């Protein structure tokens with residue numbers, strides 16, 4: 457049983473086909489095991505940031521950008537997010553391959569967000585392409601991009617990033 461602080465953390469995600477939701481839920485389980493109280497919910501269901509000591513917010517990348525509801529969430533709550541620790545993460549199929557160019561373009565998907573807030577941690581995770589769950593329009597785009605179906609989520613990487621969060625988010629500022 458973890459003996460950590462009982463700080464309450466919000467994990468807010470956007471997700472069109474569920475793969476980012478599953479990543480958020482796995483983060484929630486890990487942080488709960490560490491003793492935190494977690495609310496994990498879609499960004500569209502968040503009404504108030506007030507009860508939370510810290511926030512983790514994530515979105516899949518579509519056409520190089522976060523989903524609009526995730527950006528709207530950050531914009532709407534930016535004043536509350538500025539005064540508490542924040543981590544953000546992006547999920548994209550391109551990240552199944554490791555390269556500086558890919559990481560750079562994935563980080564660029566968060567530039568709309570980092571215009572408003574300054575997160576203490578940023579995560580970039582590979583996502584999932586499941587043709588069976590996708591709209592025809594989205595499927596066509598993925599096919600045109602030459603994407604090969606598969607689940608590239610790296611649960612070890614996601615777990616390691618999540619386990620490191622508390623010490624990053626709750627590091628006390630030195631007193632002067």
Ligand SMILES: Cc1cc2nc3c(=O)[nH]c(=O)nc-3n(C[C@H](O)[C@H](O)[C@H](O)COP(=O)(O)O)c2cc1C
Pocket residue numbers: 470471472473474475476477516517518519520521547548549550551562582583584585590593594595597598
């Ligand atoms: C229409 C479309 C556009 C996409 N654009 C990108 C992209 O620009 N960069 C990227 O890395 N992944 C891209 N992806 C892949 C998604 O980010 C990936 O499948 C992700 O896991 C989906 O998350 P979700 O299941 O939570 O919606 C795209 C997928 C679709 C269907």
